[in-house]
Amino acid sequence: MDKLWILQVTAVFLSAIILLLYKNSYRFRSKHRRKPLPLGTLGWPFLGETIEFVSCAYSDRPESFMDKRRSMYGKVFKSHIFGNPTIVSTDAEVSKFVLQSDAKAFVPSYPKSLTELMGKSSILLINGSLQRRIHGLVGAFFKSPHLKAQITRDMQKYVQESMANWSEDHPTYIQDETKTIAFQVLVKALISLNPGDEMEFLKKQFQEFIAGLMSLPINIPGSTLYRSLQAKKKMVKLVKKTIQARKNTSGISNFPKDVVDVLLSDTSEQLTDDLIADNMIDMMIPGEDSVPVLMTLAIKYLSDCPAALQQLMEENMKLKRHKDQLGEPLCWSDYLSLPFTQNVITETLRMGNIIIGVMRKAMKDVEIKGYLIPKGWCVFAYFRSVHLDENHYDWPYEFNPWRWQDKDMSTCNFTPFGGGQRLCPGLDLARLEASIFLHHFVTQFRWVAEDDTIVNFPTVRMKRRMPIWVKRRGDP
Numbered sequence: 396m397d398k399l400w401i402l403q404v405t406a407v408f409l410s411a412i413i414l415l416l417y418k419n420s421y422r423f424r425s426k427h428r429r430k431p432l433p434l435g436t437l438g439w440p441f442l443g444e445t446i447e448f449v450s451c452a453y454s455d456r457p458e459s460f461m462d463k464r465r466s467m468y469g470k471v472f473k474s475h476i477f478g479n480p481t482i483v484s485t486d487a488e489v490s491k492f493v494l495q496s497d498a499k500a501f502v503p504s505y506p507k508s509l510t511e512l513m514g515k516s517s518i519l520l521i522n523g524s525l526q527r528r529i530h531g532l533v534g535a536f537f538k539s540p541h542l543k544a545q546i547t548r549d550m551q552k553y554v555q556e557s558m559a560n561w562s563e564d565h566p567t568y569i570q571d572e573t574k575t576i577a578f579q580v581l582v583k584a585l586i587s588l589n590p591g592d593e594m595e596f597l598k599k600q601f602q603e604f605i606a607g608l609m610s611l612p613i614n615i616p617g618s619t620l621y622r623s624l625q626a627k628k629k630m631v632k633l634v635k636k637t638i639q640a641r642k643n644t645s646g647i648s649n650f651p652k653d654v655v656d657v658l659l660s661d662t663s664e665q666l667t668d669d670l671i672a673d674n675m676i677d678m679m680i681p682g683e684d685s686v687p688v689l690m691t692l693a694i695k696y697l698s699d700c701p702a703a704l705q706q707l708m709e710e711n712m713k714l715k716r717h718k719d720q721l722g723e724p725l726c727w728s729d730y731l732s733l734p735f736t737q738n739v740i741t742e743t744l745r746m747g748n749i750i751i752g753v754m755r756k757a758m759k760d761v762e763i764k765g766y767l768i769p770k771g772w773c774v775f776a777y778f779r780s781v782h783l784d785e786n787h788y789d790w791p792y793e794f795n796p797w798r799w800q801d802k803d804m805s806t807c808n809f810t811p812f813g814g815g816q817r818l819c820p821g822l823d824l825a826r827l828e829a830s831i832f833l834h835h836f837v838t839q840f841r842w843v844a845e846d847d848t849i850v851n852f853p854t855v856r857m858k859r860r861m862p863i864w865v866k867r868r869g870d871p
């Protein structure tokens with residue numbers, strides 16, 4: 396009996412210990428249990444789902460790749476594109492979290508040819524305090540009223556010069572015209588170079604340079620990447636000549652006249668001549684690409700929407716007449732004060748998705764909204780799906796500038812310029828340039844657009860460079 400009693404007590408005691416251990420281990424496991432990977436498939440070995448992604452990207456509905464997976468797996472799913480296992484986010488909140496994270500969690504991730512061409516010290520690739528320093532310096536300069544006044548003067552001059560040459564007898568290619576204008580404006584703001592032989596040389600080299608940005612990562616003589624790197628070397632030489640001349644002569648004044656001045660005035664000694672030269676060239680990319688595409692797409696959408704064009708023209712004519720009566724030229728704040736013009740630009744940014752999204756790489760396991768993003772995986776924050784989501788925008792494929800009349804732009808559902816740590820520092824500039832171009836265009840011309848289509852890959856552009864037939868208006 397005694398023995399039985401001892402056995403019973405021991406059994407109860409042991410069970411209590413086992414229960415306690417189990418409970419503790421359960422608590423430990425649930426605290427440290429990894430959240431699941433998002434649903435989805437990694438596709439074929441090595442190729443993953445890249446072929447399907449690219450074939451959708453070339454179509455007029457690049458987001459169909461995402462739409463199909465969204466309906467099967469939800470707004471965040473896993474895939475394998477461009478050689479990397481990737482978590483694709485079409486969820487505005489998840490993308491916001493990724494953009495706002497610092498370099499301990501996510502760093503930029505670009506294809507190899509792109510990183511080789513941009514160079515290690517490009518603002519698009521560096522992280523931490525150096526990125527924040529350059530971002531801060533450049534962003535503050537681009538926001539300054541002083542620069543905006545200069546950009547307005549330059550832009551007005553280049554726009555007038557360009558438009559004076561437009562003929563009524565043959566088509567004008569809007570994409571080409573806007574590229575020339577926006578490149579000149581940005582190069583002036585970056586290194587104070589005026590139109591002329593050196594500008595022509597730079598533009599020629601630059602076109603060779605960007606051809607390599609989306610090329611195969613093969614750097615042998617004759618390859619696109621090789622030619623592109625050679626062109627970059629020539630541009631670096633030209634920019635370094637400017638830097639040296641600036642150092643030799645003026646000293647840096649209190650009012651920087653361009654971005655070179657701004658970066659040279661930094662006293663941290665981290666900003667070497669190589670770093671400044673590399674970044675000047677990378678910052679020319681929006682002048683040849685994003686800004687002219689914004690202007691061209693606005694013309695495309697307006698050509699297809701006569702009611703919006705009429706209202707835009709009336710708003711701009713009113714301002715022009717008012718300024719003519721006062722005998723004053725337009726200043727930058729005049730251009731930005733036109734509400735409907737701004738709505739046209741905002742709607743163009745939403746529909747055009749000039750930058751479809753941004754890529755990051757996870758530096759550690761990160762959990763967001765119940766999803767796991769494993770260390771080493773890429774994240775593709777895909778803005779296009781959010782901008783075209785009918786839950787955020789009624790009739791999302793319709794160009795409707797009026798939708799912005801009482802809609803808030805500063806939400807995570809509208810991120811054409813990215814967000815967080817790397818929010819585009821050139822966003823004010825891009826809007827200002829587009830406003831000036833639209834003003835002069837709609838107040839001086841009527842036009843008929845030839846048929847053309849938007850190509851979305853590898854960058855957004857018009858297939859036929861947006862040919863239009865113009866007719867000059869009489870006096871307003």
Ligand code: HEM
Pocket residue numbers: 503518519526530533678679681682685686689749750753754810811812813814816817818819820821822824825
């Ligand atoms: C329509 C025109 C433009 C669009 C749609 C656009 C879009 C963007 C986006 C989405 C990013 C974020 C990239 C990321 O998070 O990895 C970005 C970054 C950047 N943009 Fe723009 N951009 C435009 C015009 C400009 C202009 C005119 C400049 C002037 C030089 C500029 C300079 C930059 C720079 C320097 C960064 C990198 C910021 C950093 O990483 O700290 N952009 N842009």
